Amino acid sequence: MKTKRSKGVARFSISLPSELAGQLEQMTRDKGYDNRSLAVADMIRAHLIEHRQQFGDKEIAGTITLLYDHHKQHVQAALTDTQHDHHEVIIATLHVHLDHDNCLEILAVRGKAAIIKRIADELIAARGVKHGKLTVTSTGKDLPP
Amino acid sequence: MKTKRSKGVARFSISLPSELAGQLEQMTRDKGYDNRSLAVADMIRAHLIEHRQQFGDKEIAGTITLLYDHHKQHVQAALTDTQHDHHEVIIATLHVHLDHDNCLEILAVRGKAAIIKRIADELIAARGVKHGKLTVTSTGKDLPP
Amino acid sequence: MKTKRSKGVARFSISLPSELAGQLEQMTRDKGYDNRSLAVADMIRAHLIEHRQQFGDKEIAGTITLLYDHHKQHVQAALTDTQHDHHEVIIATLHVHLDHDNCLEILAVRGKAAIIKRIADELIAARGVKHGKLTVTSTGKDLPP
């Protein structure tokens, strides 16, 4: 992961599955970016904003939505291991078999915000997970009608 | 924007402001990714999903998360009526009894983006629903690994 | 609910929805019973056996499966009230919208056998519930592999 830095610009290379690289090209054009680097920079900034949201001691409820191909080696075992390590905050998991390959997995969670954020990060970063999202709501106790 | 492709993997370089590159490195580590390429790939897929939401005819999967007090008059009957009216796109609903009053209800959905968006709007706007959120993901078919 | 008793036989009348009475007639013939009373007696005996299973202090896990028409007045409100009264043993409820009218509701439960049996009885006996069943399994702790 060599990174060249000069005049405030860092240049480095990344590897993507070819099909994903092609769809990035297409989206870059669709959205009217001058080049791929500008599009990627915008994505990174958007994710930094989400990443920095403060998650503290407060009790929250919510869902973690995961999309993955269950044929990818070890992905399901890894996800289940992580979930059982935290079975005290994961109420139940709804698994939908979208087709022969793709799984939609939805975790109903409840616990301290910081812990739930960390579990969500771990699950979403797992190899084989195509897309994941943490959706936060309240436990209702502190939310007036 | 030269891209080398081999064995299904595309390798290319991107340029980022140095500070942004540094923060990407940090976030990659924080979230537990094995390397920067995997983190960037996940961001691209997340943005592809959002980008495609704009096209109403596209098939998406996702979740609708609702928080409500089931004692509020008619709220549950209203939510169930709406859901049954659209039982062809609502796969299943996971209901968690958070406490004596508060319900966390999570709908697994799949269908045309525009229809799902409309159902979510209707459910979230229903009297008695304290908080609601639509989380969109892909059906996995159009999302490369 | 007048019941006439003579020579060890009790005779009383029951009211059933016409369509159900018709299907009882058909099943009585299909199964080769000489008359309806004999068929009903066999059903009652089968239910007595299930009813008398001992349910004690032991912790069990299991599911309660309910089939109902959500349009029947108050059925859903009644079911939800009962469930929230026991939210400490009901882990989560999976609701499937079978069609415009019929709901399949599956409760994942965990707790003392006697309490779960009582909740199941209450839910299954609720007016508007067409069919219900308690399926008992173990929490796995006391079950060798």
Add this chain to the structure above:
Amino acid sequence: MKTKRSKGVARFSISLPSELAGQLEQMTRDKGYDNRSLAVADMIRAHLIEHRQQFGDKEIAGTITLLYDHHKQHVQAALTDTQHDHHEVIIATLHVHLDHDNCLEILAVRGKAAIIKRIADELIAARGVKHGKLTVTSTGKDLPP
């Protein structure tokens, strides 16, 4: 076997051995039914469902309940493979993490009785599954209130 029908309700009398009639009374009260007719109606519907299971082509709904230790090699992969092979009849799967090792997995299913019976047999017989059970109900369409 005279049956009076009026306004969708059929009224007829049945004869039972006195002792059985007494025990029916007791069970009706124990289970919290408002009256004997409602209790008998529920029994008839339950038996109709069982009776129809024998006809393999009939569409049924139901649940498959599985208890397993997710650490047992391959058990989860095997269960998921089987489930995806039949994703057209498995509506959704609810997974509860009972503790660090034990999983309670509940499948909501709908389809031809014979197919669902075969899937249940395969899942329950899988190595690593400690206990499994198929609970059959109706799709509600052919079951009068």
